[in-house]
Amino acid sequence: VALTIHERMRRVRQRDTAPELAVRRYLHGLGVRYRVCAPGLPSRPDLVNRRAGWAILVHGCYWHGHRGCALYRLPKTNTRFWREKIAANRARDNRKKRELERLGFTVHVVWQCEIGTPKFRQLGRRLARWAK
Ligand SMILES: [Zn+2]
Secondary structure (H helix, E strand, O other): OOOOHHHHHHHHHHHOHHHHHHHHHHHHHOOOOOEOOOOOOOOOOOEEEOOOOEEEEEEOOOOOOOOOOOOOOOOOOOHHHHHHHHHHHHHHHHHHHHHHHHOOOEEEEEEHHHOOOHHHHHHHHHHHHHHO
């Protein structure tokens, strides 16, 4: 079955929440405390612990345009449209990160392709230490 670009992108977007769930499950298992929604913050991070002062943005590699990543490949049709769209997502991500940093948060960005890697586990252990 041939899918239109729009349908394909919608599928990618739905899957985009899977990395978030993986990050949550992992941190929860380590005893790291966080909230998923943070009322009152201008830019909503995916996970936040106000008391400890950190926030996590979980990025799907395609949708957020992870440079140099195998999971980020533009479709062969409508390439310009998607390039611009993803550039806009990237700009929004940067803005969000800066806003949170201005509010005093340490912001960690977790890319989908990093989940389960040593770098990711290291972050988890660091956050678990702060939680104690
Ligand atoms: Zn990636």
